[in-house]
Amino acid sequence: MTKNKIVLPGEQVSTSEELLPGEGTFEEDGIIRAARVGTYYVDEKHRRAVVKPLTSIPVELKKGDIVLATVNTVRSNMVIAEVVHVMGKNRPISGDTNGTLRVSEISNAYVKDPSTEYAPGDIIRAKITQVKPSVQLATKDRDLGVIESICTKCRRPLYKKDNTLKCENCGNKERRKTAMDYGDYDLKKF
Numbered sequence: 533m534t535k536n537k538i539v540l541p542g543e544q545v546s547t548s549e550e551l552l553p554g555e556g557t558f559e560e561d562g563i564i565r566a567a568r569v570g571t572y573y574v575d576e577k578h579r580r581a582v583v584k585p586l587t588s589i590p591v592e593l594k595k596g597d598i599v600l601a602t603v604n605t606v607r608s609n610m611v612i613a614e615v616v617h618v619m620g621k622n623r624p625i626s627g628d629t630n631g632t633l634r635v636s637e638i639s640n641a642y643v644k645d646p647s648t649e650y651a652p653g654d655i656i657r658a659k660i661t662q663v664k665p666s667v668q669l670a671t672k673d674r675d676l677g678v679i680e681s682i683c684t685k686c687r688r689p690l691y692k693k694d695n696t697l698k699c700e701n702c703g704n705k706e707r708r709k710t711a712m713d714y715g716d717y718d719l720k721k722f
């Protein structure tokens with residue numbers, strides 16, 4: 533892949549045949565992936581894949597911020613997601629990044645069970661509706677929701693076709709509350 537590219541957490545940057553996993557990356561089944569939002573580059577001297585934070589000065593979350601978050605847990609009435617990036621702020625985040633998305637804040641349509649809309653590993657674009665005492669998220673708007681997700685069966689990327697997401701590897705079809713630019717977002721616009 534191109535070097536000096538802005539990457540998302542979980543995105544494949546290299547393979548363990550090519551490089552060693554360095555700072556800001558991790559290895560899983562021979563694939564080296566980004567562990568954070570940042571700029572991908574290769575430390576040629578040590579043959580390591582590295583994902584550098586975008587800048588070093590941290591930013592605090594504020595109500596109204598549009599953020600990217602990684603879904604960690606899906607419960608019967610809420611989703612727990614870690615906020616990994618504030619749009620428009622190419623900086624690491626300080627303070628509490630553990631966000632809660634209540635079932636009523638997922639979509640404008642009625643959602644009974646969050647697991648019909650989101651799955652662990654999804655990257656969602658969300659709005660911060662509260663910071664203290666806890667970080668609360670909402671994904672009701674059309675430009676909010678999943679921007680990238682992986683197949684729950686084989687962990688390969690899901691592609692959007694009409695209104696469903698399809699895995700081109702195993703043929704599995706899944707649904708999500710997708711953002712309108714699912715699979716076609718531009719991180720440089722952040």
Ligand SMILES: [Zn+2]
Pocket residue numbers: 683684685686687688699700701702703704
């Ligand atoms: Zn699959």
